[in-house]
Amino acid sequence: MFNRFIYKFVLSVLVTFGIPGVTLAQSNTIVRGIVTDSLSGSPLQFASIYFKGGRGVISNKDGSFTLETSNMKFKKIEASYAGYKTVEFSISPGVDQSLNIALVLADDDNTVVVTSKRRIKYSNKNNPAVELIRKVLEHRDENRMGGYDALQYELYEKMIVSLTEKPKITEKKLLNKFSFVFDGEDTTSFEGKKLIPMYMEEKLSDIYRQKDPTRRKEYIKGEKKVNLGEFIDSRGVSQYLSRMYEDVDIYQGSISLMSNQFLSPISQLAPTFYQFYIRDTIEENGQQFVKLYFTPRNTNDLLFRGTMYITTDGRYAVAKVDMTVSKNINLNWVKDLKISQRFEKTDNDKFILTQSNVLAEFALTKGSKGSIVGERALSFKDILINKPAPDSVFRGQEVVNVENDASQTDAYWNENRHVPLSTAQSQVYANIDSLQKMPSFRRLMDWATVLLAGYKAFGPVEVGPVNTFYSFNPVEGFRGRLGGRTTPKFSESLYFEGYLAYGFKDEKFKYSGSASYSFNKKSIYTFPQNFVRATYQFDTQIPGQELQFVSEDNFLLSFKRGVNDKWLYNRTSKFEYINEFGKGLRYTLMFKHTGQTPALVDSNGIAKSGGIRYLNVHGVDTSFINKLTISEVSLELRWAPREQFYQGKTYRTPIFNKYPIFTLGYTQGIKGLFGSDYSYSKLNFRMFKRFYLTTLGYSDVVIEGAKVFGTVPFPLLSVHRANQTYAYQLNSYNLMNFMEFVSDQSVAVNIDHNFGGFIFNKIPLLKRLKLREVASFKLLYGSLSDKNNPANNADLMPFPFTYQKTGSTITGFERNTYGLGSTPYIEASIGIANIFKLFRVDAVRRFTYLDNPNVPEWGIRTRVKFDF
Template sequence: MNGSKKIGIGILLLLSIGFHSALAQSTTVKGLVTDSKTGAPLPFVNVFLPGTQTGTATDAAGRYELKFDSPKDSIRFAFLGYKDVNVRIQRGKEQVKNVSLESTAKNLSEVVVKRRRERYRNKDNPAVELIRLVIDNKSKNRMEHYDYSSYNQYEKLEFALSNLSDKIRNGRLTRKYKFIFDNQDTTKMEGRSLLPIYLEEKLSDVYYRRDPEKKRTIVTADKKVSFENYIDNRGLSAYLNHIYQDVEIYDNNMMLFTNQFLSPIAGTAPTFYKYYIADTITTASNEKLIELEFYPRNKTDLLLQGKLYITLDGNYAVQKADLTANKEINLNWVRDFHLYLDFEKTADGRYFMNKSTLMADFGIFKGSSGIYGERTVSLKDMKINQPMPEAFYNGPRLVENVETTAKPDSFWVQHRHDTLTTAETKVYGNIDSLQRMKSFRRTMDIATLLLAGFKSFGPVEVGPVNTFYSFNDVEGFRLRVGGRTTPKFNKSIYLESYAAYGFKDEKWKYYFGGAYAFNKVSIYDWPIKAIRANYQHDTKIPGQELQFVQEDNFLLSFKRGNNDKWLYNDIYNLNFLHEFENHFSYQVGFKHWQQTPAGSLSYYKGPTLTDSVRKLTTAEFSLELRWAPHEQFYQGKNFRIPIPNKYPVFTLRAIAGVKDVFKSGYNYQNITLNIYKMVYLSSLGYSEVVLEGGYIFGKAPYPLLTIHRANQTYAYQLNSFNMMNFMEFVSDHYASLAIDHNFNGFIFNKIPLFKKLKLREVVAVKMLYGGLRSENDPNQNPESIQFSKYADGRSFSYTLSKEPYIEGSIGIANIFKIIRVDMVKRFTYLDNPLVAKWGIRTRFKFDF
């Protein structure tokens, strides 16, 4: 009997253990949550066990994974604006449950909710108290909190044509490209059919050291769609990544589409945002999160809205974020965007951002065809406080070698952090096939001619077309034709030439130039290491300096006031430019310059102006030092344009004129320092600030001194004085300050009509102090070349006195999204002859 009891007790014990073991079996459910109508993934859907606080939320791609030990046999999916769904599951197993949620939007018109509106306050608001705890703990939740960190990073940048009409897809000109139009994706974005046209992927190993701060990025693989025959791929990539910059929610300001948005956890955020606690959830790992909603106090300001998921473990870190902009802000081209941030817990209990996804719909009109852009950055294999050898951090910040980063498809399948969609996998081959089609190449040639102004003939391009015809007071009607080589001619050698003829002065002008790149790449491809040599025989307006624009551009032929003070120049140039990986560069050069006055400009000596000076000849040696931290360029095949960022640019130039070198007649030294800074002021917009100063040592005639940059065209120029006449002011020492501020619609967005038109307000002020020392002042030295005069005896040129030259402007920008119109007023030196006190100037600029 006792034995039977023991056996029975043993059996009951085994059954009990088995029963409890069954109850304790772990269940894993994962899958994808989508919209039932569009098939688009739904991020941040709540997935939880009914009647418990165990749950999770879908990520930016709509995927979820929930692990639990509860005996529950169903899970629930809940999302604002959608019907809740319960799904039966099998306990103790790993299973996939893909769910489609049905929108309740169609029923909203049948529901009327009335409640008393309470005044929002920060005081005694638990949501505000929570966000202040997040702000107070920002420093320890940043990745920079660690002395050392390293991780593997995957980046994917994609652009697609959105909602192309049947007329375009089935048009006579596009039928032959049917294989392109068939590759469409309807799951990425709700209500949008996407046709991928550009894809870029990059894998990198990133290493960070806090003190002294250094971040090294070693690119291990790089793959992108290539339009190399028509667009410089590196330049296109730099510009697109500038639009889709890395974002850090723990920064006070977040750069999105070249605009600065105040972070919802910035120190001043509670002044600009409203916060509400929406829910409390528990993750699969039993961590409690607060779901916090936030909205801008003023919907017209450049601010964000969305949801934050905050940890309650004492770190008060952001665990997830869903950010977008309210629909009423003044943002160009971007019809809608979402930024999703996911954070992963480290071994020490803190969180780091392991994935960010920025999705945007670009277009001119709401609901029409447009462009969809998406950038995903994923981090994994995070290592904390495992330093590399000290010498490792002394290497370049970015290591990228085209030969070592080109990897086969098998490598990408194994190493990319996420799989590509079917449409994405086809885009590389489709674009490659497209470029082999003669009709496409012919279309791109025409587009290049219209947009870039050059017609390609294999290794040579002819252009630019906007300089073929122009006119001025000295040359009259001017014709010009020119060309340049392309990398197809030779990657290391660049040649350029043009010839022009003026029908009024009946003179030929011409230019010959060449360059050689020692690093075997294009001479415009950063970092440059190249030598250049050229000779130019042509006209020039003294004091006119244009950036990125040819001086004989047809549109610049139209000028205000008197415009007949010109030079015939014969210039030989030789220089060597060396740029380094840390964005420091130096340039050494030699210039031999022979200038001959033309038009109403003439050079005379003596008190009676009888001693004519036909030519001035100088020989100059120069050194330029430039430092532009983190500078990026929009890189073309034969040009590059800097992309502004928040870092200053320093340029120091030193020029020495040497007498008796190739018949040079003067000894002098010229030093100038230029500092450029883009200053971002969050919702108040941004300012472009330029501070410049110069000093000329030695004695020199006034044409070799600083003739301040003037502008007599009707175009608004940031780097010139727009109400100053050509050659009006000359100095041998000066200091100038220019501030150009764009409010980005901060004021106009509060005025209904201006808000509807998306206009933006701009203001600018420019000041110039300067003067001439007595030895360089023609008024005190009759033996020097005297200031030229008008027919009535009044001088062309003047020296600045103790009073500065000042001009300012107010304007309206973003007219038709690209035009800026300024009313410019001149405040000082109004008694000088032929000056205009005010004027209207126009500028074209593409802004987001």
């Protein structure tokens, strides 16, 4: 051992001082060669050659390979190829050597074939198909459309929604007059099915794209769509379909469809979630391709299966892809989904997308006979590569409409559409237009609107919404309400809206009336909004719920847990101007004058059952404040880039995408203006963003902040949104009591994550149920400065409290409202979604402020949501 030590020491000294002739250099093991077919001698591309027990390479298009390692332990290599016998060779470590390999077919006469029911275990290791997809990944950026320095093309887009069979209800005497709409059939779009087109839209555009800086410009030359009439938001339908059938880029790591993200087979994670197999090498038009089959490892995951054709010229580009989804996929209502894309060779020998088709079939159940088929087809022509457009082309808005009157004619579309329409498709425009003009159809849609939107039309007036006709609460008991509004039939510019309600317990009428003037002669509810409105209202309200995203005047939300005695009577006059304009920008200017009176108190200000008191305390003297008067002006800015939504009668249903939504608001209270009691300022900020995590689902993240400047009583502080219903509310704190917390500065983080079945899809019994895991985390951190804390400022009215009594004797009191302290409010939940494809159930846990009176630590909350 001592001799070995001396030897190493002397050797290291010689090397260190550079003694001539002494070197420790060590040669790598290098194996070069060609893989061929043993019978024909033809080179085999994509054969796997690897060190036994180590990594390897795949052969090039001429069958050549070079395998190298610095590890001297490898003394053997193996070569394999689909359909051939695997062979093994001995090699010399540390030597650069040549080795030509001739592979023998597995079904050669000299080969004994053994069959077995046992499935061969799939492995990524030494798999030529996996090596091939990794080569495609290496060349992904240079092959995708966004990889060109500049790109120009004409884009033709067609969207069609069809039925697979004529509805049987049209055979009824009442509806058989509508049957002409269902007479045309298209047998060319969906193999094995007859489609009856019901909706179609077409668009023809010139597209300009640039890589550095990244820019895109679209000039719409023609646009035509089926007119769905006043009962359905055609713009919303178009946006909803566009969100469901987004552009498919096979080179993207993830592909958005049906408001979900699918992992692309060309993704860094693809070898982990997919299995790949080389099926064949084929030749078309003098070009060789490898036919590569891919399939999900787990058929419940949001993955594809299908075939892609990859070039063998060293570019590893996709020339054709056809893919679908598994019948077991955790995707609601989708019976079938097919994607087909074709690429053509350009002058620079690259392959570029020229045709893309996405077709999805929807049904209530997999076995449903009747279904709906949606199809989006794209065609690219007149493609110019790497010929930059002038900067003037990209100025202004990203999308510009340059169509003229001729673009609405049949002659224009017959000449310019890239693909002719089928006979049934060409009739859909005229059929739906005729249907819209039929009085009987309009009456049918009128009653359907009552069921879906809650409004019934009577000429120029609509009555509703139906779900507010009856509700109840501790102040009013049973509450009846009747409301209505005018429509564009009354006036295209002037709109009136109002309601009358009556509480049978407090025996008071509540009412609201508003008048609006639209500057763009559109309904004040439709995009783009540009109107001024004046409103006068007297009604009940729970403090802190004015920013709520659901209406309390709703029967289902009348059911509440715990003590629900924090109510106000508000008498409000409001004047506002709302303007929406390009690029998702909107601003709201508002003046509001409010008189607040606590409810659930008698004429002397004494609470009937807890409730809110407005008290004026001076030492031992206490007086009751019957009303708080507030006058304020505010400005709110909202930016929602590339926002998409479906426009209902009085609401918008957001179609969330990857873009954030920002809201910034400023409010100024003015003391003395119309008797206002206080002067103060408020600043609010909100950011919403949906983060897509591909195989792990998506997260909805909300960040909020608020700051109150000035000295104000507790009703004018930030009263944090609470929820005492049994419904799970995304934007509220579900285990916080009404008016439990106030602050004059705060920041909040709300994360709601949907795993999309990532865990349940891998559990044998559960994956059949198509359940999805959900989790949420909500943190609210804030503080209350001494100047706004009644405990430190005797000039402020005290927080609400409840008297504790023994018989008729008051023995103490219990606080109900608290200022947020150094400890944040935290709640979280885990739950199961997609129960019966509709329901979500969460187990909610509250972690802080558990000593506050009447607060729950745990709760079960439900939510109804229609989702794919």
